[in-house]
Amino acid sequence: MNEVKDPYNLIITGVGGQGNVLSSQLIGQTLVNKGFFVTIGETYGASQRGGAVMSHIRISKKKQQSPLIPRNKSDVVVALEPVESLRVLAAYGNPEVVVLVNTRPIYPVDVTAEKEIYPKMEDIKKALDELSGQVYYIDATEKAMQMGSPILSNMIMIGALLELELIPLSTANFIETLAARFDQKGLEVNVSALEEGRKAIQLAGHG
Amino acid sequence: MSIISLNEPDKELLLMGNEAMARGALEAGVSVAAAYPGTPSSEIIASLAEAAEDMGIYVEWSVNEKVALEVAAAASFSGLRAICAMKQNGLNVASDFLLNLNLIGTQAGLLLVVCDDPSSHSSSNEQDSRLFSKMADLPLLEPATFQEAKEMVKWAFTLSESIENVCMMRGVTRISHARGNVILGELPRRKARPYFNKEKQRVTHPVNQKHPLLHESLDRLREIFNGSPFNQYAGPEKAELIIMTCGSGWLYAQEAVELTGLDDMVGILKIGTTWPLPEKLILEYLKRTEKVLFVEEVDPFLEGNVKELAADFMRQIGPKTFFGKKSHHIPFFGEMNSDRVVDALTQIFDMEYTFATPAYEASAKKAEMMVPNRVLGFCPGCPHRASLWSIKSALELDDREGFVTGDIGCYALARNTAGYELSKTSGAMGTGTGLASGFGKLSRFGFSQPIISLCGDSTFFHAALPALTNAHFNNSNFIMVILDNSATAMTGFQPHPGVGINAMGETVLPVEIEGVCQALEAKVEVTDPFDLEGTRQKLLDMLEGPGGAKVLIMRRKCALLRLKEEKPPYRMHIDAELCLGKDCGCNRFCTRTFKCPGLIVDQETGKAKIDEVICVGCGLCAEICPTGAIVREETA
Ligand code: SF4
Ligand code: SF4
Numbered sequence: 109m110n111e112v113k114d115p116y117n118l119i120i121t122g123v124g125g126q127g128n129v130l131s132s133q134l135i136g137q138t139l140v141n142k143g144f145f146v147t148i149g150e151t152y153g154a155s156q157r158g159g160a161v162m163s164h165i166r167i168s169k170k171k172q173q174s175p176l177i178p179r180n181k182s183d184v185v186v187a188l189e190p191v192e193s194l195r196v197l198a199a200y201g202n203p204e205v206v207v208l209v210n211t212r213p214i215y216p217v218d219v220t221a222e223k224e225i226y227p228k229m230e231d232i233k234k235a236l237d238e239l240s241g242q243v244y245y246i247d248a249t250e251k252a253m254q255m256g257s258p259i260l261s262n263m264i265m266i267g268a269l270l271e272l273e274l275i276p277l278s279t280a281n282f283i284e285t286l287a288a289r290f291d292q293k294g295l296e297v298n299v300s301a302l303e304e305g306r307k308a309i310q311l312a313g314h315g
Numbered sequence: 316m317s318i319i320s321l322n323e324p325d326k327e328l329l330l331m332g333n334e335a336m337a338r339g340a341l342e343a344g345v346s347v348a349a350a351y352p353g354t355p356s357s358e359i360i361a362s363l364a365e366a367a368e369d370m371g372i373y374v375e376w377s378v379n380e381k382v383a384l385e386v387a388a389a390a391s392f393s394g395l396r397a398i399c400a401m402k403q404n405g406l407n408v409a410s411d412f413l414l415n416l417n418l419i420g421t422q423a424g425l426l427l428v429v430c431d432d433p434s435s436h437s438s439s440n441e442q443d444s445r446l447f448s449k450m451a452d453l454p455l456l457e458p459a460t461f462q463e464a465k466e467m468v469k470w471a472f473t474l475s476e477s478i479e480n481v482c483m484m485r486g487v488t489r490i491s492h493a494r495g496n497v498i499l500g501e502l503p504r505r506k507a508r509p510y511f512n513k514e515k516q517r518v519t520h521p522v523n524q525k526h527p528l529l530h531e532s533l534d535r536l537r538e539i540f541n542g543s544p545f546n547q548y549a550g551p552e553k554a555e556l557i558i559m560t561c562g563s564g565w566l567y568a569q570e571a572v573e574l575t576g577l578d579d580m581v582g583i584l585k586i587g588t589t590w591p592l593p594e595k596l597i598l599e600y601l602k603r604t605e606k607v608l609f610v611e612e613v614d615p616f617l618e619g620n621v622k623e624l625a626a627d628f629m630r631q632i633g634p635k636t637f638f639g640k641k642s643h644h645i646p647f648f649g650e651m652n653s654d655r656v657v658d659a660l661t662q663i664f665d666m667e668y669t670f671a672t673p674a675y676e677a678s679a680k681k682a683e684m685m686v687p688n689r690v691l692g693f694c695p696g697c698p699h700r701a702s703l704w705s706i707k708s709a710l711e712l713d714d715r716e717g718f719v720t721g722d723i724g725c726y727a728l729a730r731n732t733a734g735y736e737l738s739k740t741s742g743a744m745g746t747g748t749g750l751a752s753g754f755g756k757l758s759r760f761g762f763s764q765p766i767i768s769l770c771g772d773s774t775f776f777h778a779a780l781p782a783l784t785n786a787h788f789n790n791s792n793f794i795m796v797i798l799d800n801s802a803t804a805m806t807g808f809q810p811h812p813g814v815g816i817n818a819m820g821e822t823v824l825p826v827e828i829e830g831v832c833q834a835l836e837a838k839v840e841v842t843d844p845f846d847l848e849g850t851r852q853k854l855l856d857m858l859e860g861p862g863g864a865k866v867l868i869m870r871r872k873c874a875l876l877r878l879k880e881e882k883p884p885y886r887m888h889i890d891a892e893l894c895l896g897k898d899c900g901c902n903r904f905c906t907r908t909f910k911c912p913g914l915i916v917d918q919e920t921g922k923a924k925i926d927e928v929i930c931v932g933c934g935l936c937a938e939i940c941p942t943g944a945i946v947r948e949e950t951a
Binding site: 227 | 329915
């Protein structure tokens with residue numbers, strides 16, 4: 109568990125509608141319960157309409173941090189969509205940052221209209237290697253669809269993040285927050301999504 | 316139970332700035348809250364609405380910001396504390412009353428919160444609303460943290476009562492929409508009994524007596540502000556440079572000083588009470604340094620006011636060098652962040668600071684080039700896409716260079732590719748109809764282009780109604796399209812007079828838009844935008860028909876609301892045999908032109924494909940494919 113770096117800077121990024129705003133709130137509230145100062149800066153004026161949505165989550169024992177992470181100062185990036193990881197790293201990355209990427213693309217309309225090109229996965233991977241310390245690829249959307257709903261992909265990604273023990277938060281702490289938020293059925297689905305994420309990281313073999 | 320009415324003093328929560336302000340109002344014993352929704356201010360009143368029943372308060376979504384302020388003032392005149400919240404553009408609407416209310420004065424505490432949107436994340440401009448407080452001679456507070464947002468709101472009511480006038484507060488996106496730690500305080504239970512004292516007329520006259528009184532209260536406020544704990548200094552006794560900052564700038568300034576390691580030389584004076592300035596306090600710190608850097612969002616408000624003060628006291632404080640927007644050390648536009656402050660500090664102190672190595676920068680640049688743009692689009696299944704599609708084809712068929720005057724709301728996207736770049740003008744709320752009313756009178760000069768104005772259902776009540784009345788009164792010729800999606804969708808689905816429910820959750824008789832238009836003797840038709848054929852035909856008929864203002868209501872519930880209530884009606888797939896793909900006569904009409912994000916291209920076959928993660932099964936695209944390749948199956 110990271111005790112040294114303060115503030116610790118987490119970014120959750122994705123496309124409007126993928127649910128990262130709720131995810132960051134749940135993580136944030138759990139950390140506040142554990143006695144941390146948490147600041148979340150999120151851009152969601154546009155979240156309903158296919159834009160890129162990014163949440164900055166800043167964790168500190170000392171004091172309330174500003175809502176925006178300074179350039180190149182992210183510590184871990186959770187990308188719910190592949191190219192969004194690159195968009196974030198270009199501004200906030202550094203050679204040590206740990207990145208978790210959901211491999212399922214969401215194509216911008218300008219890409220389907222062939223005005224822009226969506227990069228090939230191998231090129232994305234190459235760029236990610238250059239811009240980070242470590243990258244984990246997770247087929248979260250595929251797993252979520254098997255579980256019945258693509259929206260669960262963000263819980264799978266959080267499950268993976270918690271398993272890496274980068275932020276000062278255990279899966280058990282997080283489930284307590286979920287329990288206060290969801291009914292029994294909702295809780296069960298979300299907990300099994302977390303478990304999927306945990307397994308995905310174990311398969312990727314960290315440690 | 317709503318999170319802001321939690322009766323657990325000392326509990327620490329992660330709250331959005333807007334929720335923190337709402338909680339502050341509850342802790343101050345507020346009774347009445349009113350607003351018209353507007354990002355980034357909406358959650359202040361929305362969270363009070365959620366708490367209304369628990370807390371026994373009255374909350375309303377008013378039809379516009381001016382009415383909201385009037386509703387709040389009525390409560391204040393009757394001895395009840397009231398809060399009114401709006402976004403920066405909303406203050407322009409409310410300002411007519413505000414600049415009279417300041418002379419009228421108030422009784423119980425009245426707080427007006429205005430949330431600005433630097434960088435215009437979700438706004439048509441990035442206006443700095445603070446100038447209004449100076450214009451209206453009213454006190455202005457600017458919270459710098461989430462906890463402070465709550466505490467300041469509480470204090471604002473006391474302040475308002477001590478000067479018997481409105482207290483203003485300015486939030487910004489990164490306070491209002493950011494989240495941070497907030498420790499809850501006590502919730503009072505007792506409420507005052509309202510009573511309007513008829514002995515005291517609430518009018519602006521006599522202005523020649525009331526106006527000087529306003530200035531006297533500014534003097535009193537300066538005194539109070541000199542001792543306010545919301546103004547604080549941290550840093551060396553004698554500083555090489557002092558950063559003067561307010562609002563969201565404070566946290567960024569602190570971080571920038573830490574990042575540059577300039578703690579020994581640079582102090583930070585945070586001003587929470589930005590108008591009128593706490594002059595004594597500021598002069599004291601001006602004496603301690605020769606250099607000042609101003610860090611604030613949008614206009615150089617603090618900067619200009621402090622410089623004016625320094626000019627008056629030049630002899631006592633000595634010469635200073637000021638850095639900020641005027642000196643171009645801080646940009647004149649866009650929101651603040653700590654990088655901008657780091658840039659300013661490194662320039663002033665002429666020091667090296669590297670964000671990343673050149674090699675890393677090069678890789679980052681390369682990656683940035685690879686990343687495709689994500690332009691905003693309508694949601695999958697959105698009724699506006701269908702509406703605009705019909706307007707587009709009707710105008711093409713009509714072929715007289717007709718154009719669209721747009722407005723504010725989700726459908727503002729009619730200006731970009733998602734809305735086929737149809738909308739050619741956009742300004743304030745209701746501007747689409749007002750401009751159309753003007754264009755529609757130009758025929759006597761030989762103007763012959765047809766005009767279609769857009770307006771949402773909520774916008775109709777807010778500001779388009781006077782414009783339509785104007786069009787009728789002056790016999791102007793155009794088609795007003797009302798995109799009725801049964802909600803103020805853009806700002807989070809607040810109800811409006813046409814919906815049949817209010818902020819308190821009470822069922823009310825909905826105001827029928829068609830009835831209102833008919834009363835104005837406008838020709839009114841209603842259509843379901845998903846009936847593409849029928850909608851286009853109606854438009855064509857109206858374009859050809861006799862003159863005057865004609866109204867076409869395109870009515871279908873917002874896709875997001877629909878999804879909450881019902882299952883997707885269709886399961887979609889592409890018949891690969893029928894799809895012509897790249898060879899399609901329409902050159903892949905569906906993905907290139909129609910642009911629902913649910914329709915993508917199969918990279919291998921070059922044919923259309925449904926993205927099952929995105930598609931909500933609305934079935935509309937099946938109607939636009941010329942070969943019938945997009946197939947819809949009814950879901951059971
Ligand atoms: S689905 Fe229809 S409109 Fe789209 S490319 Fe195929 S044939 Fe053309
Ligand atoms: S059915 Fe067609 S138009 Fe409707 S959401 Fe799916 S892809 Fe988009």
